[in-house]
Amino acid sequence: MSDTIHDVTAATPSAAESPVARTIAAANAGRAGAFVGYLPVGFPSLDASVDAAVALVENGVDVLELGLPYSDPVMDGPVIQAATLASLQGGFRLADAFTAVERIRSRVDAPVLLMTYWNPVLQYGVDRFADDLASAGGAGLITPDLTVDSGADWLATSDRTGLDRVFLAAPTSTDERLRLAVENSRGFVYTVSTMGITGARADLDAAARTLVARLREQGGESLAVGIGISTADQIAEILGYADGAIVGSALVKALADGGVAAVGRLAAELAEGTHR
Amino acid sequence: MTDISHSLREEAGPFFGEFGGRFMPESLVAALDELAEAYQLAKLDPAFHEELAALGRTYTGRPSILTEVPRFARHAGGARVILKREDLNHTGSHKINNVLGQALIARRIGKSRLIAETGAGQHGVATATAAALFGMECVVYMGEVDTERQALNVARMRLLGAEVIPVKSGTRTLKDALNEAFRDWVANVENTHYLLGTVAGPHPFPVMVRDFVKIIGEEARQQMLDLTGALPDAVTACVGGGSNAIGIFHAFLDDTSVGLYGYEAAGLGADTDKHAATITKGRPGVLHGSRSYMLQDADGQTLDSHSISAGLDYPGVGPEHAWLASIGRANYRPITDEQAMQAFRLLCGTEGIIPAIESAHALAGTIELGRELGPDATILVSLSGRGDKDVETAGRYFDVLDEQGNAKI
Numbered sequence: 001m002s003d004t005i006h007d008v009t010a011a012t013p014s015a016a017e018s019p020v021a022r023t024i025a026a027a028n029a030g031r032a033g034a035f036v037g038y039l040p041v042g043f044p045s046l047d048a049s050v051d052a053a054v055a056l057v058e059n060g061v062d063v064l065e066l067g068l069p070y071s072d073p074v075m076d077g078p079v080i081q082a083a084t085l086a087s088l089q090g091g092f093r094l095a096d097a098f099t100a101v102e103r104i105r106s107r108v109d110a111p112v113l114l115m116t117y118w119n120p121v122l123q124y125g126v127d128r129f130a131d132d133l134a135s136a137g138g139a140g141l142i143t144p145d146l147t148v149d150s151g152a153d154w155l156a157t158s159d160r161t162g163l164d165r166v167f168l169a170a171p172t173s174t175d176e177r178l179r180l181a182v183e184n185s186r187g188f189v190y191t192v193s194t195m196g197i198t199g200a201r202a203d204l205d206a207a208a209r210t211l212v213a214r215l216r217e218q219g220g221e222s223l224a225v226g227i228g229i230s231t232a233d234q235i236a237e238i239l240g241y242a243d244g245a246i247v248g249s250a251l252v253k254a255l256a257d258g259g260v261a262a263v264g265r266l267a268a269e270l271a272e273g274t275h276r
Numbered sequence: 277m278t279d280i281s282h283s284l285r286e287e288a289g290p291f292f293g294e295f296g297g298r299f300m301p302e303s304l305v306a307a308l309d310e311l312a313e314a315y316q317l318a319k320l321d322p323a324f325h326e327e328l329a330a331l332g333r334t335y336t337g338r339p340s341i342l343t344e345v346p347r348f349a350r351h352a353g354g355a356r357v358i359l360k361r362e363d364l365n366h367t368g369s370h371k372i373n374n375v376l377g378q379a380l381i382a383r384r385i386g387k388s389r390l391i392a393e394t395g396a397g398q399h400g401v402a403t404a405t406a407a408a409l410f411g412m413e414c415v416v417y418m419g420e421v422d423t424e425r426q427a428l429n430v431a432r433m434r435l436l437g438a439e440v441i442p443v444k445s446g447t448r449t450l451k452d453a454l455n456e457a458f459r460d461w462v463a464n465v466e467n468t469h470y471l472l473g474t475v476a477g478p479h480p481f482p483v484m485v486r487d488f489v490k491i492i493g494e495e496a497r498q499q500m501l502d503l504t505g506a507l508p509d510a511v512t513a514c515v516g517g518g519s520n521a522i523g524i525f526h527a528f529l530d531d532t533s534v535g536l537y538g539y540e541a542a543g544l545g546a547d548t549d550k551h552a553a554t555i556t557k558g559r560p561g562v563l564h565g566s567r568s569y570m571l572q573d574a575d576g577q578t579l580d581s582h583s584i585s586a587g588l589d590y591p592g593v594g595p596e597h598a599w600l601a602s603i604g605r606a607n608y609r610p611i612t613d614e615q616a617m618q619a620f621r622l623l624c625g626t627e628g629i630i631p632a633i634e635s636a637h638a639l640a641g642t643i644e645l646g647r648e649l650g651p652d653a654t655i656l657v658s659l660s661g662r663g664d665k666d667v668e669t670a671g672r673y674f675d676v677l678d679e680q681g682n683a684k685i
Binding site: 070077093123144147170196 | 300303305306451455459463464465561574576
């Protein structure tokens with residue numbers, strides 16, 4: 001069969017090397033678990049996106065996931081699409097992502113991951129991208145359209161630079177693929193709660209709980225659940241079985257509607273879910 | 277360099293040289309694996325081939341005929357020009373070949389809902405047709421810009437029972453229709469097959485779609501031998517994503533005496549920023565799940581493409597074409613809107629055949645190529661679709677319809 005694109009020799013990096021994994025572990029020691037917050041770079045402006053990210057951390061977000069705006073975001077729903085499109089139309093350039101990471105890191109201590117589709121990284125140069133991200137103080141990458149079996153160059157580069165690499169696990173993934181995601185992710189495994197794209201949902205799928213259990217069987221120690229999460233109750237529920245909860249669209253909507261102050265208030269409200 | 281001492285027809289993916297692969301969200305990997313496996317099994321099953329061939333004979337109208345066009349050929353340096361008439365297929369283009377193949381696969385894996393992207397509407401119409409034939413639900417994503425310029429095909433799809441969703445995200449054209457179809461597939465993969473309409477996308481689509489359209493070249497190769505006693509000197513086709521081109525090229529890949537020419541849409545000119553000449557002007561990158569040539573800026577953001585032909589208005593191209601270009605087996609050249617429209621009108625007036633504007637790019641390329649190769653050459657042209665859908669666009673272009681689409685008295 002031709003479904004395995006590259007042979008993958010798993011090199012398991014130690015969790016202790018990863019600031020993201022350490023942060024998530026610490027949140028699980030002191031509280032119910034970690035709160036991972038997403039915002040896109042450059043929305044509503046570069047300055048405001050930096051202020052908003054800082055506001056997230058000041059209001060209880062443990063790990064930042066900064067989205068890199070891309071013209072063809074197939075995993076994103078309407079809220080994030082609109083924000084990233086606005087960022088692109090506002091003149092976002094790749095180098096702005098490193099600027100944003102650097103400025104955020106100079107103001108708060110939370111680790112910052114970039115969430116990026118793969119083509120911008122390829123065009124910038126995988127090694128150059130990783131070096132510039134590391135220089136800016138970034139922790140690593142979340143790659144929604146790059147899986148372990150297609151990511152040989154990123155595996156090599158992230159090992160060279162020590163950057164974190166967060167791969168996704170889906171309810172439809174086979175056990176073999178879950179094992180690949182667990183063995184090759186560093187920081188956490190992005191556990192996709194439901195079959196669908198980003199966006200708030202009233203009811204979270206029972207699939208998330210099942211998937212976390214399946215990832216544990218494969219040795220998963222740092223598992224954060226994302227997609228569809230928008231309330232403190234949902235975060236509390238997820239942290240009952242997972243190590244982190246990821247919120248994106250709800251925060252982006254708050255920022256779009258009410259600015260930096262509003263997104264800070266929502267973060268504080270959601271962070272309550274990590275204390276139950 | 278790829279070793280071309282072995283058969284070029286054997287490439288089975290996921291990679292064609294350095295192109296192809298699978299760059300897709302993990303959520304879709306299981307569906308892509310299921311599809312790849314179902315396709316492998318179907319390929320080995322004589323009953324599948326018989327069913328597809330029977331549909332070809334009794335529904336599509338295969339084999340499609342060859343038509344020699346001597347009055348047109350006078351404008352092409354006097355070369356002998358022969359059209360492969362995919363425009364005569366049921367639904368009006370080569371798209372039906374791929375659609376029937378994939379619909380049969382979808383049925384084998386128990387999917388009851390077909391989704392598709394469409395640019396000009398030809399692939400959407402073909403998918404809506406197959407859904408009606410097999411009693412499946414059908415949703416077609418079409419860029420809002422395209423629903424306006426191809427209103428007739430929107431009506432055809434709706435009459436066939438499909439839901440047409442105008443895509444308002446991004447640039448509101450074909451590439452955004454693909455994005456929206458992928459998003460739908462991620463959410464509904466359990467009961468839904470994404471019937472991708474060209475030889476692009478993640479593995480196994482480029483290989484599977486090619487295998488369903490390569491009948492065009494297989495028929496044409498034998499028909500040329502029967503008609504002329506020899507292989508053609510050149511084969512020409514238009515290239516958007518590249519399905520009709522790979523369909524007619526594939527049977528000739530190992531015939532080194534046969535030149536292969538793909539014509540990309542150069543819009544207002546390949547040196548302007550209004551074109552869709554992906555191989556001519558693009559560079560390698562990842563778009564819609566595979567690595568190939570694409571139009572992009574320095575940051576890897578996809579650029580807007582432009583063509584008068586909605587079916588060629590796409591900033592990417594199938595990975596097998598990227599590979600054929602990289603090893604020098606096929607040539608890819610730009611044709612402007614104006615060249616295509618003049619060729620469109622020429623075929624109408626000299627031969628009584630109204631081509632799709634997409635196919636008119638191949639005709640315009642053939643005029644150039646015939647002048648290069650001279651009167652001793654024989655050129656086989658993929659006439660991939662008919663122009664009924666384009667009459668309004670052409671009517672305005674040539675000033676025989678007014679802005680409201682009414683006949684000028």
